[in-house]
Amino acid sequence: MSPSPxxxxxxxxxxxxxGSDEIRSLVETAYENFREExxxxxxDYIPALAQAEPSAFGICVANTHGDAFMVxxxxxxxxxxxxxxxxxxxxxxxxxxxxxxxxxxxxDATGLPFNSIMAMELRADGTSNPLVNAGAIAATSLVPGTxxxxxxxxVRQGLSRFAGRELECDERVYESEAATNQRNVxxxxxxxxxxxxxxxxxxxxxxxxxxxxxxxxxxxxxxxGATLAGGGVQPLTGEQVVSxxxxxxxxxxxxxxxxxxxxGTWLYDVGLPGKSGVSGGMLTIAPGKGAVxxxxxxxxxxxxxxxxxLVMRFLSERLGLNLFISAPAAHQ
Ligand code: GLN
Numbered sequence: 001m002s003p004s005p006x007x008x009x010x011x012x013x014x015x016x017x018x019g020s021d022e023i024r025s026l027v028e029t030a031y032e033n034f035r036e037e038x039x040x041x042x043x044d045y046i047p048a049l050a051q052a053e054p055s056a057f058g059i060c061v062a063n064t065h066g067d068a069f070m071v072x073x074x075x076x077x078x079x080x081x082x083x084x085x086x087x088x089x090x091x092x093x094x095x096x097x098x099x100x101x102x103x104x105x106x107x108d109a110t111g112l113p114f115n116s117i118m119a120m121e122l123r124a125d126g127t128s129n130p131l132v133n134a135g136a137i138a139a140t141s142l143v144p145g146t147x148x149x150x151x152x153x154x155v156r157q158g159l160s161r162f163a164g165r166e167l168e169c170d171e172r173v174y175e176s177e178a179a180t181n182q183r184n185v186x187x188x189x190x191x192x193x194x195x196x197x198x199x200x201x202x203x204x205x206x207x208x209x210x211x212x213x214x215x216x217x218x219x220x221x222x223x224x225g226a227t228l229a230g231g232g233v234q235p236l237t238g239e240q241v242v243s244x245x246x247x248x249x250x251x252x253x254x255x256x257x258x259x260x261x262x263x264g265t266w267l268y269d270v271g272l273p274g275k276s277g278v279s280g281g282m283l284t285i286a287p288g289k290g291a292v293x294x295x296x297x298x299x300x301x302x303x304x305x306x307x308x309x310l311v312m313r314f315l316s317e318r319l320g321l322n323l324f325i326s327a328p329a330a331h332q
Contacts, residue, residue, distance in 0.1 A: 017061070017289050017319060023069045026318050027059050030311045031071040040298025040306035043278040048176035052078070052280065052297040059311055061319070062222035063290035064230035074218040078295055079173040081277030082114065082131070082303075083221060084159060084211045085139070086258070089130035090228065090250045091158040092142045094242040098249045104198070105130045105138050107249075109257040109264075114303055115183055117190065126194025131257045131275065134187050134196075140211060141188075141197045141204035148203045155211050162224040164236040167214045173279075174213035181209055216281070218293040225283045225291025251285055262302045270312045271322030282308030286321040 017023055035057055044050040058074035093101040106127025110119035120126055120134045128135040145151035160167045188201035197204055216224070227234045228251060231244035242250075254273035259266040266274055274284040280297030282305045292315055296307035316322045 015289060015320070017063050017286070020067065020069070023061055023319065026315060027061055027069050027071050030314050031057065031059055033314065034307050034310045035072070037307050037310060038298075040300055042297050043299055043303065046173070046177045046180060046278065048170075048173045049079075049279055049297075054298050056280075056295060056297060057307060058218040058295040060218040060222040060293050061290060061315075062219070062226040062235065062293075064226050064233070064235050064288070066235035068219055068222060070219055073295060074293075076295060077170075077215040077217050078279045078281060078297075079170050079212060079277075080159075080167075080214045080216045080221070080281060081212045081279045082136070083216075083275050083277040083281045083283050084214060085131045085136040086228070086250050086254050086275050086283075087159050087162050087224060088136065088139050088143070088155060088211060089253065090162075090242045090246050091155075092130070092139050093249050094246040095144070096142070098245065101130075101249070104142065104196070105135050107253050107256075111261055114260045115187070117183075117187060120187070120190060120194070120196075126191065126196040129253055129257045131253055132260065133184055134191055137184060137188050137204050137208045138191055138196050138198065140208040141191075141199040143207065148206050151199070151203070151207045152210050155207060156214065158241075159211070159214055159224070161237075161239060161241045162227050162234065163216065163220045164223055164234050164239075165220070167216060167220070169210055170213045170215050174210055177209050177212065178206070181205065184208065212277075218281070218295045221281055221283045221293035221295075222291050225285045225293060229285050229287055229289060229291050247287075251287060254285065259304050260302050262300070262304055266304075266309070270309075270316045271324040272312075272316055274312065276304040276308065278303050280305045280308070282312070284312050284316070284321075286319070287323070289321065292319075292321075 060074040112119040191197035258275040294308040
């Protein structure tokens with residue numbers, strides 16, 4: 001029996017962001033509050049990322065209607081890194097369906113660092129989840145195509161549809177990571193041994209490394225996130241990029257595993273699905289409302305942007321986004 005339209009709307013996250021003036025003022029306050037924060041270290045295991053400007057700082061809030069509220073370096077381009085993972089997972093989940101995607105990739109938090117080999121070895125079936133390197137490389141290996149070029153074309157096209165514009169690869173970052181990513185190559189070959197990699201291992205890592213090198217701004221990320229927040233409809237182009245059912249599953253994995261071993265702390269404080277990347281990008285989704293993206297390269301020990309986390313702790317509550325906050329119920 002299919003639910004009536006009224007029942008369907010009863011089951012979706014409701015509410016909206018505050019008015020434009022309030023959002024603008026909160027975004028500016030967040031920027032001022034945390035611009036002097038000096039904690040964290042640049043990622044240096046990818047040599048090109050060690051040259052980032054530590055003071056770069058941008059915030060963008062985008063709603064599902066296509067409005068953006070930006071402050072600081074929100075237009076500055078940086079390599080998307082791990083923030084690409086939920087979007088590649090979305091494409092795969094959409095193509096295979098949520099049950100098959102979960103069976104082939106896993107959807108449980110590992111509690112371990114993003115590049116952990118042990119995480120894969122600890123589970124009998126060799127799965128992890130699509131937001132840590134092993135599961136993300138496995139997700140990339142499921143992209144259809146007969147060679148690296150084909151797969152890369154589909155990944156770039158897919159992520160560009162989320163952004164609402166053609167995304168380009170940063171060749172310098174790609175080459176820097178490709179020359180130093182022996183650990184990811186190792187993970188891919190081990191996954192192959194577990195029957196959890198679905199194309200040639202070197203090809204999967206090559207496409208994954210290119211995917212991580214796609215250049216985005218905080219504004220791009222915010223609209224990519226707003227697409228996941230709006231049932232898969234890109235707010236600027238109006239395109240249905242993936243289904244609403246896919247968005248639901250992607251956000252669930254982001255909530256449990258988006259910040260690696262700090263995912264529990266993140267959910268405890270921020271109460272929203274999020275995803276971080278080693279170049280300093282961070283994306284937080286408010287289902288049904290929109291998304292907040294930040295860019296600030298200095299990272300904590302788990303590889304999550306220090307300023308990004310501070311901004312989100314502040315904005316999640318002030319913008320009324322935390323999914324777990326309820327008012328005391330009136331007693332009859
Ligand atoms: N390209 C990076 C890697 O595979 C992405 C990791 C990240 O952003 N946490 O190591």
